[in-house]
Amino acid sequence: MKSSEIIPIQTLELFPILDNLLIDLLKSLTEEEWNAQTVAKKWKVKDIASHLLDGNLRGLSISRDRYFGENPENINSYQDLVDFLNQLNLTWTNATKRLSPNVLTHLLESTGKEYSDHLQTLNPFDNAVFSVAWAGEEISLNWFHIAREYTEKFLHQQQIRDAVGKQALMTKELFYPFIKTFIQALPHTYRNTNAPIHTIVTLIITTEIGGQWSIIKEEKNWEFIDSFEADSTSIVKINPQDAWLLFSKGTTPFEALNKVEILGDKELGKVALSIIAVMA
Secondary structure, eight states: OGGGGGGGGGOOHHHHHHHHHHHHHHHOOOOHHHBBOOOTTTTOOOOOOOOHHHHHHHHHIIIIIIIOOOOOOOOOOOHHHHHHHHHHHHHHHGGGSSSHHHHHHHHHHHHHHHHHHHHSSSSSSSSSEEEEEGOOOOOOOOHHHHHHHHHHHHHHHHHHHHHHOOOTOSSSHHHHHHHHHGGGGGHHHHTTOOTTTTTTEEEEEEEEOOOEEEEEOOOOSSEEEESSSSSEEEEEEOHHHHHHHHHTTOOOOOTTTOOEEEOHHHHHHHHHGGGGOOOO
């Protein structure tokens, strides 16, 4: 069996599609749309485009060139890492306010292809340069790192599209790998949730572009389970629009409560609304 056939979440072939959609979108924006407010409260559309460029450039510098630039100091917790990354994002978006939309678009077009080409060279089962911390991993394999990078590109482009009323990414081809990657944070989200052994929680992202995932309580942790004989203790149903917003802090669990459906143990199900699949 080829390694590509057993990669849990395959996203590499989607990077060029996503990048082309982004460039077409940015080239179509009016000046007013470039300055539209997004669900990321501190960022306008132009700030998110700038952040996407930073992702390409940092990815190439660190992963391809092994140049780390600013190394974090005194990182003793997850929150320390989040604070460091937030500061990097702030200094970058402030500095690139002087760049025109045309310049940003041109740089995104060239660096997007470079970064996509680089990711193609990585062995999917080698250790990644960074772990996927929001999934509770200290060491991650490249396939997961690449899928995480895909979610970054999907999420931020979707934030732009949401702000200007264009939703081209909400298709099975593009959305399902995105949400499947986000759902990898589900067991980690339940890590401090006490329940009887073999308790099962099922999370359903509704409609034809979503999917269904279940986790089971084992002796020391929660784990994904493909099939099970017992009924789920709690079933949580969320539509795709609410899911991407909720799991990226675009809305709060409290705000989402009126939009989701929880069957069975409601308190147990509410924990799933706390999934955060971004560094925040």
